[in-house]
Amino acid sequence: MRRLVEAAMERIAKHVDTLAEQPATSTEGGLRLARSLAEPLPQDGTPFPKLLDLLFDRAVPRSLNTAGPGYLAYVPGGGLLHSAIADLIADSVNRYVGLFSSAPGLAQIEANVLAWFREMVGYPPEAGGILTSGGSLSALTALITARRERLPENFLSGVLYWSDQVHHSLEKAALLAGFPAANLRKLPSDERFRLRVDALEAAVEEDRRRGLTPFLVVASGGTTNTGAVDPLEEIAESARRHGLWLHVDGAYGGFFLLTEEGRRLLRGIELADSVVLDPHKSLFLPYGTGALLVRDAGALRRTHSIAADYLPQSRDDQDQVDPSEMSPELTRPFRGLRVWLPLKMHGIGPFRVELEEKLALARQAAEELKTIEGIEVVAEPQLSTLAFRLNPEGMDGDNLNRLNRRLMKAINDRKRVFLTGTKLGDRFVIRICVLSFRTHRDRMEACLEDVREGVKEVRG
Numbered sequence: 001m002r003r004l005v006e007a008a009m010e011r012i013a014k015h016v017d018t019l020a021e022q023p024a025t026s027t028e029g030g031l032r033l034a035r036s037l038a039e040p041l042p043q044d045g046t047p048f049p050k051l052l053d054l055l056f057d058r059a060v061p062r063s064l065n066t067a068g069p070g071y072l073a074y075v076p077g078g079g080l081l082h083s084a085i086a087d088l089i090a091d092s093v094n095r096y097v098g099l100f101s102s103a104p105g106l107a108q109i110e111a112n113v114l115a116w117f118r119e120m121v122g123y124p125p126e127a128g129g130i131l132t133s134g135g136s137l138s139a140l141t142a143l144i145t146a147r148r149e150r151l152p153e154n155f156l157s158g159v160l161y162w163s164d165q166v167h168h169s170l171e172k173a174a175l176l177a178g179f180p181a182a183n184l185r186k187l188p189s190d191e192r193f194r195l196r197v198d199a200l201e202a203a204v205e206e207d208r209r210r211g212l213t214p215f216l217v218v219a220s221g222g223t224t225n226t227g228a229v230d231p232l233e234e235i236a237e238s239a240r241r242h243g244l245w246l247h248v249d250g251a252y253g254g255f256f257l258l259t260e261e262g263r264r265l266l267r268g269i270e271l272a273d274s275v276v277l278d279p280h281k282s283l284f285l286p287y288g289t290g291a292l293l294v295r296d297a298g299a300l301r302r303t304h305s306i307a308a309d310y311l312p313q314s315r316d317d318q319d320q321v322d323p324s325e326m327s328p329e330l331t332r333p334f335r336g337l338r339v340w341l342p343l344k345m346h347g348i349g350p351f352r353v354e355l356e357e358k359l360a361l362a363r364q365a366a367e368e369l370k371t372i373e374g375i376e377v378v379a380e381p382q383l384s385t386l387a388f389r390l391n392p393e394g395m396d397g398d399n400l401n402r403l404n405r406r407l408m409k410a411i412n413d414r415k416r417v418f419l420t421g422t423k424l425g426d427r428f429v430i431r432i433c434v435l436s437f438r439t440h441r442d443r444m445e446a447c448l449e450d451v452r453e454g455v456k457e458v459r460g
């Protein structure tokens with residue numbers, strides 16, 4: 001066992017130490033590689049070093065460098081090594097943490113993590129939550145919980161509201177939860193890409209007139225497109241008046257609550273009925289850790305608690321929560337440890353400092369982009385995301401969008417950073433999302449240099 005861990009560690013350390021020098025993208029030939037790796041069920045074993053070679057020499061290098069400092073695409077994940085060590089421990093002891101009584105000390109560790117998140121959101125003690133595999137599963141659990149709490153068994157008249165900037169996982173969750181597509185209202189956003197509360201009000205009233213049941217509104221605590229934060233306090237007030245369940249998607253932006261600026265922007269999050277946070281985004285953890293918090297923990301329990309003869313009797317104990325009674329999962333990994341270990345080892349301070357740095361880096365990038373002739377910052381950073389495009393005079397529509405796709409390719413071809421684009425209405429824009437604890441000033445300067453070079457290249 002020691003030999004296995006040491007051999008793996010040697011390769012991991014070499015890989016992680018060189019993340020900054022590795023290209024930001026390296027997927028060329030990846031499909032050919034994938035085909036060459038397809039194989040039938042192995043009948044015989046292969047020595048471990050050969051398998052490490054396959055992974056580290058062949059498979060890992062042909063990929064997006066998602067853990068590296070140049071990954072400014074989509075919403076970057078992290079990859080804190082402390083969590084990998086926690087996983088090694090959790091998987092090695094393989095204790096069951098679905099029931100508090102099976103491993104009380106370990107279950108308490110996970111409960112602590114959820115209590116810390118509850119405090120960050122500003123929820124009361126009766127709030128509770130679960131750790132999930134990510135934002136999408138958290139959203140699905142939230143929507144089903146809301147549906148079971150607020151609508152009758154036949155819920156088909158229930159209507160859900162969100163802005164045209166909402167993450168698609170919400171639409172997916174609603175459809176998986178059984179709502180007809182016709183019951184989903186995508187409302188317009190304002191010039192800063194935030195949900196328009198007047199549009200929400202009008203849509204709710206119109207649906208009520210039609211005999212439908214306005215039921216739930218999603219507010220984004222940081223959109224994927226531009227990092228926009230919806231006006232949470234105003235939406236909460238509207239939700240209260242109309243009896244809507246308020247769900248806040250803080251998968252990207254939630255942990256900015258640790259910063260002063262984030263707390264100001266996210267004011268009102270504590271009024272939500274449910275909140276999603278994604279430690280594998282703004283807490284820098286490796287992929288596979290999401291969180292759902294619900295203002296009334298009882299709602300999670302009522303939705304998910306089903307008795308079985310072969311299990312201990314269900315307990316309704318605030319201090320000893322059984323995660324299996326609060327979530328769709330019965331057998332589950334011990335996710336709490338991968339959050340707990342880095343937070344315990346570092347304390348929360350360094351996380352706050354990192355997030356403040358990301359806010360500053362995005363603001364600086366926006367200012368510097370504006371000094372490049374022809375560049376328009378379409379979405380100023382509210383958090384650590386911004387969107388821009390090259391907008392030379394006399395060009396518009398598809399031609400302009402094509403030009404910007406070429407610009408993005410020219411930037412990415414330099415392989416120091418990887419950026420992705422999106423559509424804001426008809427406009428194709430290039431996004432920069434700064435969220436990795438490995439991204440600092442030097443990489444952002446490289447990014448700006450590559451934008452400048454890219455602009456020269458596409459303008460000929």
Ligand SMILES: Cc1ncc(COP(=O)(O)O)c(C=O)c1O
Pocket residue numbers: 074075133134135136137167169222223224249250251252253278290
């Ligand atoms: C705002 C937002 N919500 C939800 C999600 C979905 O989270 P996950 O990818 O963890 O399922 C994402 C993913 O990027 C996101 O950016």
